[in-house]
Amino acid sequence: MIFKENADRDMAIMNVAHAITSDLRKCLLQHEVASFAVPGGTTPGPIFDAMSSVEIDWARVHVMLTDERWVPEDHPRSNAGLVKARMLTGNAAAAKFIPFYREGLSAAEAAPQLSEALADKMPISVLLLGMGADMHTASLFPGAPGTEAAMARDAPLLCAVTPADQPEPRITFSAAALDGAMDKHLVIFGEDKRAAFEKAQSLPPADAPISAVISGGIVHWAA
């Protein structure tokens, strides 16, 4: 795993956008399609903005989420809503998008059919991750109901997790699915997250899910 310090957040955003689009370009030289899994939250928006104008063969890129808050797409907390608003615009509007939320189903009910639908898109070609100060990534929240199962070696691709401190249930790729990505990028800003990431390296995966998925990846950090 490589830890890259950036002069500031704007530089980090530019560098991450460049690194990911380069990974996608490289993947498309060797494969018919590339799968690109992205997080929600407050960090990725500017990265999406920077990527959406880049010229690659977006029609051969399948964009999917690393995890979803279990709300409809027009809900302000929807990750699908964020991706459609900021990533799937400009040149990147041509990309294929695979939303997770299913009206009328719970996250637990939808997980098996999503796992089946995504099986032929594995391994993830390029993965972008964020991380919380509690060392969660995607929706692998330490200690939350569902996280232990999602971190098991034989976990299904998609798992439901119900963190007590989150407003809604979540669905998330399993740790194994995330860890199996070909190219991985984690973006974290601020001293708190840097300290949390360093602490995670010496903790068991159950207490620090980020450490179970970032091996061989690049960590992009700015203060």
Ligand SMILES: O=C(O)[C@H](O)[C@@H](O)[C@H](O)[C@H](O)COP(=O)(O)O
């Ligand atoms: O759905 C989500 O919220 C994300 O997938 C989640 O894992 C996010 O990456 C972290 O919580 C960091 O969020 P920030 O970027 O807002 O700090």
